[in-house]
Amino acid sequence: MFSLFALPLLLLIPTSTLVLAQQYAGDPIDTHLPSVPGSEIAFFKIPGVLDSNKKKPANLTLINYYSHGSDGKRLVESKVQRAVIIIHGLNRDPGTYEANMLSALAITEKEGQGVGRDQVAVMAPYFPNGDDKSTGYPWTDGLPAQRGSTTSALVWKGSQWSAGGNNQFPYYSQNTSSYAVLDAVVQYFDDRVLFPSMKQIVVAGHSLGAQTVQRYAAVGQKLNTRSPVTYWIGNPNSYVWLSTERPLSTASCPTYDYYREGFTNFTEYPMTYGQNLVSKGRSAILANYNSKQIAYARGMQDLGDDSSTCAPGTTGGNRNERFFNFIKAFPPSCSDPRGSNCDTVDLVNMGHDGGGMMASPAGRARLFTDNFHGNGNRSYDFGYPRQAPWDDPFPDPALNTTALSVNNNTYDGNLTYAGCYSDSGSSRSLSVLAYESSSNTIELCTSTCVARGSSIAGLEYGSQCFCGNSLTSMTTKVIESSCIMPCSGNSSQSCGGGSRLSVYSKGTPYILPPPNTPETIGSFYSSGCYTEPSNGNRALSARSTAGSSMTLEYCASFCASYKYFGTEFSSECFCGNTLHSLSTPVPAGDCSMTCANNSLQYCGGGNRLTLYSNADFSQPSPSTTSGTPIPTSTPTAASSDISCPASNNTLVTSRGLNFTIECCIDHSGGDLSSLSVSSFRQCIDACAAEARCVDVSLSGSACYLKSLLGPAVPNGGVWGARLVGDGASSATATSSSPSAQSSTAGSSASGSASTVSSAMPSALTCPASNSSTYTANSGRAFAIECGIDHQAGDMSSLSVSSFKQCIEACDQTSGCVDVSLSGSACYLKSSIGAAVVNGGVWGARLVVEASSSTTSSAIATASSGSTSGGSSRAASTASSTAASPTASALTCPASNSTTYAASSGKTFLIECGIDHRAGDLSSRAVSSFGECLATCDATLSCVCVAFTGGVCYLKSEVGEAVRLEHVWGARVLGDIFLLIGVDNVVGIVWDIIVRIDVGIWFGFGFEDFFIQFGKLSGDRIQHTGYSGELEFKDWSRGLSWNLVDVCELLNDLHADFSTHINERHIEQPNRQLIYCCELFYKLSTELVAFSRNPFAYRCLELILHPDDYLYLNDNPFADHDFHLILLTTNHHHHHHLLLLLTLILLLAATPTPPPPAPSPSPPAPPAPKPRTPAP
Known part of the structure; x- marks a missing residue:
């Protein structure tokens, strides 16, 4: 892949220059990058940074594409007047960017301005990472950690190259920033000894490459080059922001200012380059950026967003909005058009197309012709009418009076x-x-x-x-x-x-001032934002209330007799005289929810308290009954039959209800009332006489009645008792073994309780079980929602040992439809309120099914078993007493938390008011929510939708949940979708191409396989395009194959598969094919039912590892017509390839109803030879 004739040329280079950065002076690297006409793969020497354990710096090699002259030979440096350094994007495909830039240069050359391949050097540096092993650079398996890369080739971690991160390979020199590399390349082209005619250097990038260039312009050191340097920034997804302010709210994004979108954790990124500049503050960074000549290139049709974090959303809703917000905050300028610091802004009628942006008139001007002769000539800004008053630093006087049309009605x-x-x-x-x-x-x-x-x-x-x-x-x-x-x-x-x-x-609309946290509320002073304890207890546990009337003043009044009050979750208020030791202060931005009844005040957040304290507070007398002071003194029990600690863990009966005595245990929240009593029994009798009471706390003579069982809080001054159900009539000691005890949740006015075994196994966890469904013992299905809590609806709470136990408690409690597990505290809820993202909560809500037909059956695709990656596909069936609505009847909030079975077999969970971040595929106008779901159902990679305002947004992943009341959301319940495409039905030979994470490709045919089964696919399927739509023929003639026969045939193929693996020194799968046979035996009934679905070939929903996807792809390594590509990031999942083949055959061999006019049947394939059944 490299030219060895480059080596003798090194003898012609003066010795003094060899110690510096130099093209063709790097070590030749055995790379398998594709060739690009008009250029070669070259090796640029980068002087390595001295490592602490090395005696001298190491010379490193930057792999790159470098253009040739018009004669097809290497450039004559003395003729070169311009250098264009083009940075590739996320896919690390420098050959594509080199080819695009050369194509744009060819257009310029034809214009006859004397600008061509002999005068312009085009270089595309290559920034490989670990995914490019054995493709971009040599790699040897089996060596010690970090030693597999055995050459001097520079390699980075992930996409850290785009932000100036240091290299990871070679292992002996790991301190070279990608920005230091760009410095070396720029200085190389500015060397007047090598390039005496150089007039202009351009550092250019599109998409992630543009983000690289923009960040480099911000933190890059001033090189004081003789040749002007222009930074061409085309359609980046985001910008490193040069101040701490943002144009949009940062309330829900605490990391909004982290590097690469800000500079808060610049050193920790990690970064060594630019530390001195960043340490001087934002004003210094802004001044450095303003000293650079920036050429912004904005594709006006590029309205997309590829953000993987929340930070870009604080600067704009998409790439277009972020661009205009950025240049509004940091305006470009051009005080001297002929100088070396004239910014330009070009608006191009183009989408997210790097090659198109380069080849546009605006792109060609900035990249090739501006200041070509060194006389300062440059083109005016391109693209009129302009979009904003601040987007035209170098206006065209003939066009700049053109304005956007404005509605003046x-x-x-x-x-x-x-x-x-x-x-x-x-x-x-x-x-x-x-x-x-x-x-x-x-x-x-x-x-x-x-x-x-x-x-x-x-x-x-x-x-x-x-x-x-x-x-x-x-x-x-x-x-x-x-x-x-x-x-x-x-x-x-x-x-x-x-x-x-x-x-x-009427005039300028009034915008309310931002909410705040007043310094004082009555006699209380603001103490900041605090966490709830991580162990499930409450920070303030003496008293609580909640409601839509919540304000800071309301909570202060409610907690007037306490030292502390805190508001949380917009509508909750807590009181206490002590703050839990595990409650810690956090940044004020964590308490960003406004109060339910005052949008100008902050009332905490999810698991966050806006805390106030009373500095003048004095502890009240233990005997007082005013307010509800936190219990501190020892109870006075006049009755000798119940006392602590003697009665601990015994049962006491009052009015036919049983109470468990809990000495030194208080339960937070749920306060009903308080009264003065003369004995512990009198306190329990008072609870038994109150229909809503499920718990008591006795402190001194003060008896506190409670309506729910909050988290248990140890308190040596409290004698507690909780309702446990219609149990024994006499006091009997309970077992002290935790595995034998039961947790109870009071759920009715009569005092009956639901008992849940605490010994139940715990198979459900977050985030592993997120978006799966769990079938409780009653057969009801619950959708798992990791990180989601729902406001209001609290019924009761109990202490549990597992997530499953929490869900089962809800299942056994009448009226419970939702749970939130925080630590060991399980909260049962009678309604599904507004969803709030809370990373400390494991949530699950009851799924009420709705079918796409009007039948009365419903399928709950849930299972109590789970695999390593998610939920099982085993289904349980339940009956419904009422006809389910059709798709047209789906509305919010009426359909919230129901499921909708689409025609292809996908099951959607309706989520009113929930949007999920990221994964955007496309959007389109639809007439109804049902049509939106149907559109997703017909789109192969769609697993989630957001419907609002007649627009349906399709998404390929279920990202972080965000509460947006106007959104009608739905997500697919189940596993991964496999997409199959057929190029040509004539003489099909299947060619399997498997790409594994080490980057090695291998392919092999299965001609013998289809001699056994006949041209089954070729005779039965006709492909109608890449849309995923398939036309089926001859369903009247089904083929029947014994499952063991199929597995035995695949065993033969497995031997061939292993041979190919061994030939390429790739680790063999660690699971035997019999696993597939066992799995299919379990799924055979489900598969037969699914195969009758007319879209079975188009979309197969299977149990596969979450990172396995199969889809059609035109692969250069595949020579045959039918291509299946399995992407996997785990060596141990190659058996899924065989699993898939078995599924396809089972589906194809299943008899199915004939269409109205079946096509001629294919000849039956020969019967398989007798085989020994698989073990």
């Missing part, structure tokens, strides 16, 4: 257009959704809001109309191109966009 109530505004993530920017209609227009929305008495109207998602008199504090005005969705009732009008409002108001 006046509507009802004298409302006029105010602009495009953001919609906040956790609450609406306008409080009232007036309607959602397919007839939505500006006239209809404005008149509706005026009639409601509102002074502001907002249109969103084409079909939604919101009203209000102010915008919430997190609302921000954004670029107009974010509000271009046509109105559903008039396509010539614009009605907002995704989470974007077209706002109409």
